[in-house]
Amino acid sequence: MSNAAIERRTTADDVYDRLLADILALRLFPGDKLSEVVIARQLGVSRQPVREAFIRLDNDGLLRVRPQRATEVRRISLSALRDARFLRLAVELEVLHIACSTDTSAFHARFDSNLKQQKKAMDSGRPDRYHQLDYKLHHLLCKSADREFAYETVKSSKSQVDRLCLLSLSDTREMIETYDDHCQLVACIKENRCEDALSILRAHLSRLDAVLETIQLEHAEYFDPN
């Protein structure tokens, strides 16, 4: 019975998780100024663990820490978003390439089950549940190509965009369109129609452009004017 994988958690870990969640859930807004001292007081810890959490969040590109200046939640950079989107596209294209070139039949039942649940979530108007299944499907795609780690790239790119989407209302029409994409993607994989799968994915991801543009116009204050 090996417990080797269990790592002790530190105060700094807790602070990091807390701040990360706050940023992604937009309880902390892009542009907000943070202070080691203030956060430390709020969480009842010393400056040190807060400082370490700041360093890690700076590494993640979520905070901007500069000597002797107030630390702030990074504003959303359109070029960074574009870069993350490119990365996700590149990764998912290659994942699909592999999935369409190999035998993925072991996953077909799970694809179908996921799609069925997506439809249910859509019909009963539960966008939260739908988004969760959306993530899960892309995760399944990575797994079926034996590239599960690639899902990390997809997830981090997607969560950046999703943070923005919290700013706008969830769009039912959007859900229907993406559901349709999902069904087509799965069909292509089952039938090893590689080229079709790739072009559907390109269209799928490019749908986000319109959404982003709208949000940027509505909430210019959260964006980094490059």
Added chain:
Amino acid sequence: MSNAAIERRTTADDVYDRLLADILALRLFPGDKLSEVVIARQLGVSRQPVREAFIRLDNDGLLRVRPQRATEVRRISLSALRDARFLRLAVELEVLHIACSTDTSAFHARFDSNLKQQKKAMDSGRPDRYHQLDYKLHHLLCKSADREFAYETVKSSKSQVDRLCLLSLSDTREMIETYDDHCQLVACIKENRCEDALSILRAHLSRLDAVLETIQLEHAEYFDPN
């Protein structure tokens, strides 16, 4: 005269750079144990900046910091290498896809110049210079596709592998083969032969497999037995 881009450098930054260079140049070996106190003494600073550098290197996956345990240089994980390679392949495939679908003529002279220098470095037996130009060519490819940031992914994946290559002798035959690939890649881009470019890139990157396998057998002690 704007100096806005100039960020003050801290002691912690210096320590980070120093340790990073030492790890990548194999002056610090995978498995080596480090200590905040020892490094601090060596560099003539306090423990604090060293600690912060450790945190950042841990984030980069180069160190392994655990509470109350000696910090160590992470051993090389074959699965992590495989993942990095996949990422690089995916990114460069899409970069090439763009490069072949757009007008890159503004870069053709720079491609040619780079290749000419590569040949010179190869003929005069200067593998260091050759590697430098190799990086530069891949950087140029990203720029020509207007995806310069993608070079970061390529570079970090490549530098992981290159660290390993320091363990083995540089192979002249290897240089000749990759030079040939480079020439073909550039030719395809110039003539917008997308499919050809992609398959050449796949072959180009898969050359690394054999090298990796050899090194792993010769230096098992640096590898993480997954």
Added chain:
DNA sequence: TGCTCTCAACTAGTATGGTAGAGGCTGATT
């Protein structure tokens, strides 16, 4: 009114002391 200078308040960076956990060594016990 509007500009500039000064200064106080606030920022993160650095140094250092104390703490608790991990691991190795020694010696006793079986």
Added chain:
DNA sequence: AATCAGCCTCTACCATACTAGTTGAGAGCA
């Protein structure tokens, strides 16, 4: 000889004092 307990040392973690650079508000002057 093997094993186990207890101790001793070493580790990183956390708290806190101090330092140095940034910022912004307000006084004073034009």
